[in-house]
Amino acid sequence: MHNDALKLLVTLVYSFLVAFTSLEYFYIVPILVVLFLERKQLVKILKKVVLLNFFIVLLVLFVAFQNHLMAVELLVRINCILLFTTALFFKSYGYDIIRGLDTLRVSPIFITVFYFTLNMIEFLMLELKNQKNTLKARGFRANTSLYSYQTFGNLFAMMFVKAFKKSQELQYSMQSRGFNGRIYLLTSNTVLFGDILVCVAVLAVVIIKGFVV
Amino acid sequence: MSCSLNLRNITYINDNTTIFANVVLNLGHEEKIAIVGANGCGKSTLLKIMAGLIKPSAGYIEVFHHKMENLKSFKTYRNDIGYLPQDVSNHFLCPTVIEDVIFSLRANGVSQKEALQKAQVLLEELGIMHLKERTVFELSGGEQKIVALAGLLILEPKILLLDEPTNALDRQSQEKIIALLNSIKKSMIIVSHHTSFIESLTSTVYELKDNSLLKIE
Secondary structure, eight states: OOOHHHHHHHHHHHHHHHHHSOOOGGGHHHHHHHHHHTGGGHHHHHHHHHHHHHHHHHHHHHHHTTOHHHHHHHHHHHHHHHHHHHHHTTTOOHHHHHHHHHHTTOOHHHHHHHHHHHHHHHHHHHHHHHHHHHHHHTTOOOOSSHHHHHHHHHHHHHHHHHHHHHHHHHHHHHHHTTOOSOOOOOOOOOOOHHHHHHHHHHHHHHHIIIIIO | OOEEEEEEEEEEEETTEEEEEEEEEEEETTOEEEEEEOTTSSHHHHHHHHTTSSOOSEEEEEETTEEEOSGGGGGGGGGGEEEEOSSGGGTOOSSBHHHHHHHHHHHTTOOHHHHHHHHHHHHHHHTOGGGTTSBGGGSOHHHHHHHHHHHHHTTOOSEEEEESTTTTOOHHHHHHHHHHHHHOOSEEEEEOSOHHHHHHHOSEEEEEETTEEEEEO
């Protein structure tokens, strides 16, 4: 799929449908369509979903003690939504979601806050990666000693200070560039064949569930 | 010569330490001034004070002969002063090059169509049209500096305050920036370590040393 706004919309509709209605076999159709469109990434998508399932299985196990059937149903529902969403957003960056929200006319303040939060998360992730590499390069081996805990404590303190400095510099940029509380995005509304196909699949499932079954 | 920016006895004290005191500087119309100095001597802080981002401990600034009483006074002249930070990754406020370049225009109420037309011309002039759709954070250091400069130039500011514009750049990128800055006819204050860069660009050089700003003859 190409259109970010449509991606968000179909995800919302499909997730609500799968989460709040009784399970049907044809719920798999939109998943198959998206997987067909992203067939080149199929293995990677499945790997990601399997990885995420380790956490979900733990959750489902708690339910399984009370009701086996409900646990299985929960597992299927979660996996349907997860597989659909992962396949749909596999090639997306966080910024695509922001563009999607912008096209859907979500509040500019929300979009701006979302954008800068995403920026800061990216910055902190990069910082953490750099710090880890520095520790490795300097021969640090993590174990259960007090020294290790102190080192990690220092590392997080440093990250906190850097994040604070970064946000201060960003504030200066905002002031000097005339920031007025929102960012301005150029969003395109191009709709490709794949977008139509996924929308039709989801819409068909909604209609069948609502009017036929 | 009419002055664009005047520093009147600017003093900055941080945690009881005097960073610089009684700094006096006059930036003339289309004059290019360089400020050099050791690491941590307060060059960047001085530039931030000139940009109206930090309040000086004492003294005041005049922009086009208008006294700036406080940081809010700078608001009127925000579009006339372009400030480029040392780390340009903090300068970007939008994800793609074109979006970031037109940001200031859009924030000033210019329509998207008009802003885009203006940006197209500027990007063409700067030779970075091919970067238009790229994400700013994926660009090389040199490309980021030029894009950041484009973001400033789109507003046609009368004064440019550039903090280490050639910092961490390779020779080729440095030459590109020098050529670009040489072609711009604006009042400029440049903070830099590169002496060859300063010599090729500015007529007057000041050194921030022992808490004061001294002209190098």
